[in-house]
Amino acid sequence: MNHQKEYKKSSRQLNEEYLDAEADVQRLNKARNTIDIAYLDFQKFAKQEREIWERLATLSKGTEAERSVHRELDFLDEEQQAINRVLSNGEEELDQTITDKTAQRNQLEEAAVQARKEENECQKSTTKN
Structure with missing residues (x-):
């Protein structure tokens, strides 16, 4: 059997993490x-480009x-849809990463608080003896 003692991190280590x-x-x-912000800028510029091509369509x-x-207007629509898909997928991945990292942060905070309590209790018990 493995009787290896479990290593506990100090409140200081947990706080750093x-x-x-x-x-x-x-x-x-x-x-x-x-x-x-970049996405909003992209939408603004895409709208301006569309307006220019629509004016050209009227003139021509x-x-x-x-x-x-x-054809250029159709291409512009396809390009904008492709960019929107890529951005949407990236946003979903980033949001999941933020959620995961936030959960990790919260767990570390709880562990640091618990370790601090245990260290304080240990100090109190050693000073009483």
């Missing part, structure tokens, strides 16, 4: 906000260029 996890959560949330009505302009 908690602080690292907290920094990771903050960094991930900042990345999420940056992605949201009845000419040979009209077909080209409509």
